[in-house]
Amino acid sequence: xxxxxxxxxxxxxxxxxxxxxxxxxxxxxxxxxxxxxxxxxxxxxxxxxxxxxxxxxxxxxxxxxxxxxxxxxxxxxxxxxxxxxxxxxxxxxxxxxxxxxxxxxxxxxxxxxxxxxxxxxxxxxxxxxxxxxxxxxxxxxxxxxxxxxxxxxxxxxxxxxxxxxxxxxxxxxxxxxxxxxxxxxxxxxxxxxxxxxxxxxxxxxxxxxxxxxxxxxxxxxxxxxxxxxxxxxxxxxxxxxxxxxxxxxxxxxxxxxxxxxxxxxxxxxxxxxxxxxxxxxxxxxxxxxxxxxxxxxxxxxxxxxxxxxxxxxxxxxxxxxxxxxxxxxxxxxxxxxxxxxxxxxxxxxxxxxxxxxxxxxxxxxxxxxxxxxxxxxxxxxxxxxxxxxxxxxxxxxxxxxxxxxxxxxxxxxxxxxxxxxxxxxxxxxxxxxxxxxxxxxxxxxxxxxxxxxxxxxxxxxxxxxxxxxxxxxxxxxxxxxxxxxxxxxxxxxxxxxxxxxxxxxxxxxxxxxxxx
Numbered sequence: 215x216x217x218x219x220x221x222x223x224x225x226x227x228x229x230x231x232x233x234x235x236x237x238x239x240x241x242x243x244x245x246x247x248x249x250x251x252x253x254x255x256x257x258x259x260x261x262x263x264x265x266x267x268x269x270x271x272x273x274x275x276x277x278x279x280x281x282x283x284x285x286x287x288x289x290x291x292x293x294x295x296x297x298x299x300x301x302x303x304x305x306x307x308x309x310x311x312x313x314x315x316x317x318x319x320x321x322x323x324x325x326x327x328x329x330x331x332x333x334x335x336x337x338x339x340x341x342x343x344x345x346x347x348x349x350x351x352x353x354x355x356x357x358x359x360x361x362x363x364x365x366x367x368x369x370x371x372x373x374x375x376x377x378x379x380x381x382x383x384x385x386x387x388x389x390x391x392x393x394x395x396x397x398x399x400x401x402x403x404x405x406x407x408x409x410x411x412x413x414x415x416x417x418x419x420x421x422x423x424x425x426x427x428x429x430x431x432x433x434x435x436x437x438x439x440x441x442x443x444x445x446x447x448x449x450x451x452x453x454x455x456x457x458x459x460x461x462x463x464x465x466x467x468x469x470x471x472x473x474x475x476x477x478x479x480x481x482x483x484x485x486x487x488x489x490x491x492x493x494x495x496x497x498x499x500x501x502x503x504x505x506x507x508x509x510x511x512x513x514x515x516x517x518x519x520x521x522x523x524x525x526x527x528x529x530x531x532x533x534x535x536x537x538x539x540x541x542x543x544x545x546x547x548x549x550x551x552x553x554x555x556x557x558x559x560x561x562x563x564x565x566x567x568x569x570x571x572x573x574x575x576x577x578x579x580x581x582x583x584x585x586x587x588x589x590x591x592x593x594x595x596x597x598x599x600x601x602x603x604x605x606x607x608x609x610x611x612x613x614x615x616x617x618x619x620x621x622x623x624x625x626x627x628x629x630x631x632x633x634x635x636x637x638x639x640x641x642x643x644x645x646x647x648x649x650x651x652x653x654x655x656x657x658x659x660x661x662x663x664x665x666x667x668x669x670x671x672x673x674x675x676x677x678x679x680x681x682x683x684x685x686x687x688x689x690x691x692x693x694x695x696x697x698x699x700x701x702x703x704x705x706x707x708x709x710x711x712x713x714x715x716x717x718x719x720x721x722x723x724x725x726x727x728x729x730x
Contacts, residue, residue, distance in 0.1 A: 391650065
């Protein structure tokens, strides 16, 4: 079912006005839009005046080095791992190291491996710009129109809010894009969080003919639509879901929401930027073990040492005692306690209460120097003691941050409130930003714009877009193909594009502020 515009109930809404738009909800509308952001993309999108056709360097890769590449699998006492070295902006070489038993790493065993990014999916190594007079964009989100009520006094279902606010933000962007000559044919469909509904939508010619599909949201529905778009050569943009396990080996899949792996990288970058002597400990419960392990892997990569590890403590219950981690802390140096817990507010509260005993608000010289690093969900907790956040110098990673003092954000808030009668929440900002970026990329690079994502970082209102290619590396021995057995052939299969930018926020003066 296609959605046009959904309005929130306003105290002075005219009944005829309300019924008019409710009628529009039930119609199938198509928008031919054009334009671009009147803010000129804040002047930080690194755009060029002339579009040229470039070749992809076969060594231009972002490779997950957390999984060791086994160079000599038959030698049990041999440890092998790989890393990437950036030679130029477009060149990365994969270098493998070998360590036998207790012997040191032998430098002369380093090899530069041959990588062919396009070999496994017959991708052309040239980046072509296929422009059209207009582009078809299909939006598949759970508007849950089956829950709508036609009464003028009815309120919008909470289950519809995310999709509705996202689309409202997109509508404002489309108004902006029109002014620049970006021609988009937008069609919007309600998935209703139903696999049956999505199956029916994928049979529609309008969906098959879309150049870009945005959505769905559900983890159960994304793989279904991903397989469809992969077979049809369409770009699929996931606007909210951060899970990397849902879609693999899809050369035109764009994940807007950074994965936890990207959050882990940002945390480790912050830790590594601190002075020598800083004490760090990872704290969590058994259900946080996976996230703690990712932090440990990112730390090993940052240190270029597979054995490097940070101290960690896994609590057996929600009642963590300060004595459990006291040995990892210092009374003179900075202490960083990372708690990668998302949902257990009781454990988080108890942990912060224990850590707060390190702070002496009367004789500050007796206080420990503490920074607690938490998770994005913490900014939504309502029952948490904000004194803990303030006094423990809470930092969190977040894919979303709005600078309320920024004039452009103030302007957006004013326009949105004037249009829809309510202040924008973060879904509206995401919808606006994604529409501007997608429209801009289509206008500049055409239907295969995803191949140029790394060339076009862009500062937006709620985040920065810094998409990176992610590859799956397959390793075979050249000896298997009749060649030299000492030479490995590594072939890379493009899995997805992920926006890896993560904001680091600090709770200061009782509000979150961005750490530059």
